[in-house]
Amino acid sequence: MKGILGKKVGMTQLYDDKGNVVPVTVIEAGPCYVTQIRTIEHDGYSGIQLGFDEVKAKRLTKPEAGHLGLLKATEKKKRRQFATKVPPLRRLREFRTSQVDGYALGDMVRVDVFQPGDHVDVIGKTKGRGFAGVIKRHHFGGGPATHGQSDRQRAPGSVGSTTTPGRTLKGLRMAGRMGNARVTSQNLEVVRVDVENNLLAVKGSVPGPKGAFVVVKEARKQ
Amino acid sequence: MSQQLMQHFEAPANDNVPELRPGDQVKVHIKIVEGDRERVQVFPGTVIRQRGGGNDATFTVRRIASHGIGVERTFLRKSPRLEKVEVTRHSHIRRARLFFLRGRTGKRARLAEKRR
Numbered sequence: 001m002k003g004i005l006g007k008k009v010g011m012t013q014l015y016d017d018k019g020n021v022v023p024v025t026v027i028e029a030g031p032c033y034v035t036q037i038r039t040i041e042h043d044g045y046s047g048i049q050l051g052f053d054e055v056k057a058k059r060l061t062k063p064e065a066g067h068l069g070l071l072k073a074t075e076k077k078k079r080r081q082f083a084t085k086v087p088p089l090r091r092l093r094e095f096r097t098s099q100v101d102g103y104a105l106g107d108m109v110r111v112d113v114f115q116p117g118d119h120v121d122v123i124g125k126t127k128g129r130g131f132a133g134v135i136k137r138h139h140f141g142g143g144p145a146t147h148g149q150s151d152r153q154r155a156p157g158s159v160g161s162t163t164t165p166g167r168t169l170k171g172l173r174m175a176g177r178m179g180n181a182r183v184t185s186q187n188l189e190v191v192r193v194d195v196e197n198n199l200l201a202v203k204g205s206v207p208g209p210k211g212a213f214v215v216v217k218e219a220r221k222q
Numbered sequence: 223m224s225q226q227l228m229q230h231f232e233a234p235a236n237d238n239v240p241e242l243r244p245g246d247q248v249k250v251h252i253k254i255v256e257g258d259r260e261r262v263q264v265f266p267g268t269v270i271r272q273r274g275g276g277n278d279a280t281f282t283v284r285r286i287a288s289h290g291i292g293v294e295r296t297f298l299r300k301s302p303r304l305e306k307v308e309v310t311r312h313s314h315i316r317r318a319r320l321f322f323l324r325g326r327t328g329k330r331a332r333l334a335e336k337r338r
Contacts, residue, residue, distance in 0.1 A: 009227045013277050019253070019303040028227055197230045 001097035002113045002218040004029045005052035006200065008124065010210045014191060014201060024191050024201040027122070029216055031198060032109040033086045035068060037100050047096040048103055051089035053213070060088050067092075069105075082106035093215055111193050111200050118190040119219035124207035128180035138173040183207040187219045233277050233300045238307060242269050242281055244320050245313030245333050250283055250297060251306040262305050265295055268313070268333070270320040274299075284323060286331070292324060312336045 006029030013021050036049035057070065065071050068089060069080035084106035114120065134140040134156040143152035156175065160168040185206050192201040206214060242248065250265040267285030274280055279299040287293045297304060313333035323331055 012228055012231060014231060015233055015277075015300070015302055018255075019301060021298065021301070024231075026228055026231060192231065194230055197227065199227060199230055201231060 001095050003095040004216050005032050006214050008206055008208055008212045008214055025206040027200045029111045029200040034103050034107040046100050047094045049094045051092050053090040054087045055090045057088045112195045114190050116190050119187050119222050121217045121219050122185045122206045122214050124212050124214040126179045126183050126207045127209050129178040132178035133175045137178045236300050236304055238304055244269050245315040246309050247311035249308040253303045253305055
């Protein structure tokens with residue numbers, strides 16, 4: 001399982017070797033650090049926890065700092081031992097994988113886990129749109145603009161039948177809170193990898209505003 | 223900050239494209255791929271617009287094709303498909319976007335020459 005954590009930088013367009021224009025989203029991905037290794041014997045499943053986004057040490061709570069092995073040992077508690085030291089990190093995420101051998105606490109994971117041509121899923125949180133009407137939220141067509149209509153242009157229309165069934169059916173699409181939800185953009189092609197600057201360019205769009213935290217994983221459906 | 227990071231992916235400038243000004247008479251030589259053959263097509267006309275920066279910069283060329291039909295084509299400034307852009311003439315103009323040419327035909331669609 002290949003994966004990395006990052007921040008959305010923004011969109012631009014690049015030229016491929018044939019001179020075609022490719023729309024891409026640039027992601028500042030990594031460097032990440034291995035902060036925990038889950039094993040079947042100990043945790044019932046296996047996986048790797050990565051940390052990302054360096055911050056000032058005082059921004060972390062004591063438990064967070066302790067998890068990263070940044071606190072001195074006390075009488076009650078031993079210090080978590082890392083093979084290599086890890087800076088204070090704000091974001092932690094786990095990746096399920098059966099291959100946990102070869103990883104040690106504190107190992108660095110960089111964008112070179114991906115190559116141009118790979119396909120990835122990018123998970124992020126969409127921009128919050130607040131309480132949105134049905135046209136924006138469900139792509140309704142709205143009402144007629146002419147023929148004596150008033151207050152009907154963006155209205156949802158009828159929400160049910162008459163005495164039978166005498167109620168509005170469950171699951172009917174209506175206005176409500178939109179956005180600010182976890183969304184996965186699937187099967188995006190990796191167009192360019194810049195290890196030196198920790199940048200990744202994937203084809204297409206990615207959920208969330210610029211600067212948003214995103215998780216990049218190997219695509220599930222290839 | 224994000225702008226700075228983005229610069230790492232800036233495409234190299236296409237040296238075949240000189241500095242253009244709105245009103246310039248140009249001949250744009252562009253590579254066209256037909257099936258597996260590649261040939262160069264020339265699109266002559268007047269630059270009526272330039273927009274955008276970085277990888278997204280474009281310029282629009284307007285020409286009058288046969289039967290007096292106006293044809294506009296927008297080219298990506300940094301596109302590797304641009305083989306050559308010749309500037310044959312500069313014009314005296316007072317605005318950045320020459321959309322007023324669309325409403326004009328014949329002699330009224332001319333621009334005064336500016337020698338530089």
